[in-house]
Amino acid sequence: MTHAIENLIPEYLRGLPVYVPGRPIEDVERELNIHAIKVASNENPLGPSPMAMEAVKRILGESNRYPDGGTHRLREKLAGIFGVDSDEIFIGLGSSELIDLASRVLLRPGKTGVTSEGSYAPFSIAIRANGGELELVGLRDFAYDLEEIAQVVTQDTGVVYLANPNNPTGTAFSGAELEKFLAGVPATTMVVLDEAYIHYADRPDMPKSVDLFRKHKNLLILRTFSKVYGLAGLRIGFGIGEKHLVTAMNKLRTPFNVSGIAQVAALAALDDGAHVARSIESNRTERARLFGAMKEMGMRPAPSETNFIFVNVGPEAAKTCDELLHMGVIVRPLGWMGLPEAIRVSVGTVEENGKFLSAMAQVLEKRAGKSELTAR
């Protein structure tokens, strides 16, 4: 009987990998009976925007009502901020929903979707789950190889996914590189530009994506409230894209995809410039501290434009994550993302980063002790 049910699942879905989320902190604490910190999912360690929390408290009592399924106020506000039409804005259940909807609209058997190896796993899943053929291009120096990606794009390519800055490697490409890329791909190929970490990027030549969107209507820009705004748990994100695409995505989404609480929180968070500034500043300082301390320990962290640090630790990466876990520090192993020798550490609070660094130092000391023994 179970076998018969399994046969109902289309072949292309059976082969899909399962997305592996970071382990919940309560889980780890219960299992190991320790106090743990989670620096595994790139959340805002300072918490949600206080203004968003206040706004949420005020409307909790209206939870018997359906939310505004058209997300009018939020779309109007974002349209004003970005200087686009409110019909060019799509509000989603996190940017995750937009990643999937883009492929649902644009792909079908016979179409291909392109992204990079060593990038955000939901891109590949969206392409394959919607019947497209997945083409993966290798990373170059842990960054997107835009020239190679442009090479593999054909008239049959419905969508290209680019995360800038990239998760999990933390690298970013410049505005000039993106412009060259857009000039080199057909106007019929949608380029989905996921800017989840854009607030944290410090390089001065980052793309001005909304300006590029005015020239290139095959650009779909994704932003999220999950990172710098600290609202990951409320599930809300948005996209800026061409009207016909936005309309098609609206037809496919569920009618009340985003809760009223999430909408109100997002509106308030956009006004909370102080929280955004505080979050960026704390990240900048602590990212530099983590980077410096890791180098001093003899590690080779990759320079990061994000709120996390990617570091190759060698064949013992999975073991390292496990040892850190047992010391109450949850980091992200990347083997399931095709990077078996690397780990990803989110930039936490001052205390959290201190705890990670001292646990990491202990792991490295233990390793060094062992290799000394075998050398003797």
Ligand SMILES: *Cc1c(COP(=O)(O)O)cnc(C)c1O
């Ligand atoms: C964290 C992250 C997001 C955010 O996803 P949500 O569904 O908005 O929480 C999007 N893209 C990338 C690459 C991310 O790392």
